[in-house]
Amino acid sequence: MMNQPLIEFRQIVKTYGTGLAQSTVLNGIDLKIQEGEFIAIMGHSGSGKSTALNILGCLDTPTSGHYLFDGMQVESMTTGQRALLRRYYLGFVFQGFNLLNRTSALENVELPLIYRGMSSKQRHELAMDALKTVGLEDYVDHTPGELSGGQQQRVAIARAIVTQPKVLLADEPTGNLDTARSLEIMEILSNLNQKGITIIMVTHEEDMAAYADRHILFKDGQIVSKEESGL
Template structure:
């Protein structure tokens, strides 16, 4: 099966020359459809730069990035914007909600950019909010919602247009324990429904909930492994249910 994401020897260099910074230094990785992947690293490790590459928010200095078999490494800003709009749903640590729009309006935004009619996008947005448990908060603006509720609006916005890839950048970084658990349950549910979910994090507890963990240090991948402990726990849970 052809990989959904294929990164080949990507470098990202800032300030080329004597004071250059190698944010990514020869990164290669493959992600298939339906995976739940955590990319983990400390501040300055290169994980945010890698997220920008995977999300088509930036282009590499050298190397190739194939998304759905298409080389997107050298595309224009407009071409990258179109790919982002159709194929990637973003969830950010800071929520990135529009303050003067209610929850429904915020979720509608990517659908407007896609040219979805007003009546249909309201229906899609309402359904997305219902799926994250906010059907009673659709008319509330961000400042009328808790942090966990704001992040659920952001999740609904990311999934409303049903993009094949969900890219979550520190999605629980500003949340308390209860809200963190709720958001992770939603992300794992999206994965179980067939989405490819990529979580960027510095938190080992979050990373260990993924099926696969990619550790990045100083712009290089230092480890890439499947989370056997999680798989064993899931298998044990299935056995309990069948008993």
């Protein structure tokens, strides 16, 4: 279909707890994201943005409403089907890097490919290509403890893109970095977006959000703004 969004939320609701302890974190969210967009999700702590990202990444499911990914109804999938969606279509970058400490950069990047049953030779070639993309081809044998914070986040990005995902989900990817390293990471994300990867990034930082095409502002479990970047 022409102009069919890659991602769509239709009246997504997410609640936790029951009775008097019930809390509504997302309250009727509608959202469309086109393939190739760079989206910045913003809002104060507790606004619902991280919950929305978890649902987008198939790490959580909505209480009600519909989540469509490339026309597929995600909330109706089995746990195994959602796992396959994550494995083949989504990449993740986290604030805390989440690297294996005693494992080389190359081995960290190869990890998602092991779950695809690829040969050692295939894994090595793809991981090397991903590390070259983030400018770390000379650091393949370094462990995380031998790398700076910015370099660790580059390894994490390489690990996220080694599977050639359609969508890269980034949760505060510059939150643990200084300004110079943050800008380096944002340049990498911007270049990946220009190559066709859809990027959805949660951030508190307006100067980092300026790299995005569009800002989605959450407040009290609802979207209150969907503006094009004007920063």
